[in-house]
Amino acid sequence: MGDGTISRLSSPEGTDRAWPDDYLDGIYRGEYDPEICPVRHVLKGIADKWTILILAGLKADRQRFSQIKRLVPDVSQRMLTQTLRKLERDGYVTREVTPSIPPRVDYELTDLGRSLVAQLAPLARWADEHRDMVGHARTRYDQANGHSDFG
Amino acid sequence: MGDGTISRLSSPEGTDRAWPDDYLDGIYRGEYDPEICPVRHVLKGIADKWTILILAGLKADRQRFSQIKRLVPDVSQRMLTQTLRKLERDGYVTREVTPSIPPRVDYELTDLGRSLVAQLAPLARWADEHRDMVGHARTRYDQANGHSDFG
DNA sequence: CGGTATCCCCTAGGATACTG
DNA sequence: CAGTATCCTAGGGGATACCG
Numbered sequence: 001m002g003d004g005t006i007s008r009l010s011s012p013e014g015t016d017r018a019w020p021d022d023y024l025d026g027i028y029r030g031e032y033d034p035e036i037c038p039v040r041h042v043l044k045g046i047a048d049k050w051t052i053l054i055l056a057g058l059k060a061d062r063q064r065f066s067q068i069k070r071l072v073p074d075v076s077q078r079m080l081t082q083t084l085r086k087l088e089r090d091g092y093v094t095r096e097v098t099p100s101i102p103p104r105v106d107y108e109l110t111d112l113g114r115s116l117v118a119q120l121a122p123l124a125r126w127a128d129e130h131r132d133m134v135g136h137a138r139t140r141y142d143q144a145n146g147h148s149d150f151g
Numbered sequence: 152m153g154d155g156t157i158s159r160l161s162s163p164e165g166t167d168r169a170w171p172d173d174y175l176d177g178i179y180r181g182e183y184d185p186e187i188c189p190v191r192h193v194l195k196g197i198a199d200k201w202t203i204l205i206l207a208g209l210k211a212d213r214q215r216f217s218q219i220k221r222l223v224p225d226v227s228q229r230m231l232t233q234t235l236r237k238l239e240r241d242g243y244v245t246r247e248v249t250p251s252i253p254p255r256v257d258y259e260l261t262d263l264g265r266s267l268v269a270q271l272a273p274l275a276r277w278a279d280e281h282r283d284m285v286g287h288a289r290t291r292y293d294q295a296n297g298h299s300d301f302g
Numbered sequence: 303c304g305g306t307a308t309c310c311c312c313t314a315g316g317a318t319a320c321t322g
Numbered sequence: 323c324a325g326t327a328t329c330c331t332a333g334g335g336g337a338t339a340c341c342g
Contacts (some may be wrong), residue, residue: 050315137263
């Protein structure tokens with residue numbers, strides 16, 4: 001670990017940044033501690049089955065619980081609640097309860113949440129534009145090797 | 152499903168794009184089928200514990216198996232192999248075997264892989280810059296509510 | 303060196319039922 | 323309507339041992 005050689009992978013000579021000015025900065029900053037790495041943490045926070053889709057549903061407007069459910073029809077009530085709570089905890093959304101009967105709960109992106117969503121945009125666009133290439137690559141791979149052990 | 156109302160969440164009037172020109176396009180394109188959605192698929196492909204870190208290790212240079220292992224010290228041999236295979240299958244990396252003794256295997260990003268890595272950059276930068284805000288939000292949330300049931 | 307194979311645990315997440 | 327609570331399972335992922 002801390003012997004300093006990790007950052008020597010391909011660092012530009014004569015700079016005091018060990019890595020090029022890109023996202024690796026975040027991953028390898030300082031001691032390489034996987035438990036601390038901020039990129040890992042944020043990624044872990046959004047790298048589940050529903051988070052991105054729910055953030056997507058909230059991008060345009062504040063939404064009620066049931067409206068989000070309608071936008072992401074295949075999420076279970078349990079997971080929707082759980083995911084929204086996590087997003088609230090991380091400061092990405094606010095939760096506002098109106099104690100009427102029946103009750104009403106509105107969710108809305110915070111500035112932090114909107115900021116995150118903005119970062120996700122290019123990735124999603126890329127995903128849409130390159131789905132065919134990935135699909136073809138998979139087909140090729142699976143034909144070259146006989147198995148489909150991946151899912 | 153396909154009653155067309157899903158895309159009416161907040162679409163601008165008089166356009167034939169149901170959604171603003173951002174990443175939601177990808178998620179909600181056409182029939183909203185979670186099994187097909189390209190964004191979901193790509194996300195799912197990189198949303199595990201190791202993929203991003205391994206892609207990061209490959210960004211600068213072609214690497215041998217053992218070198219990647221050294222860059223990401225806490226990945227198990229099993230998961231490293233498995234993740235690299237998945238990346239190869241999706242067309243993000245190439246795998247080149249040199250049948251020497253001991254054997255040598257080199258991994259390298261494809262153009263597609265480099266393209267993906269480029270999309271990840273702003274997200275990782277964002278993660279690094281906003282880690283404190285997320286951390287504080289969590290602390291606040293956990294103090295307001297007594298529990299730390301999240302991990 | 304770069305892998306497989308095996309075992310085993312843990313958590314994400316679905317289904318269902320109940321509640322204020 | 324917007325949740326809890328409970329039960330249950332698929333599979334992600336670690337540890338270890340073996341192999342060409």
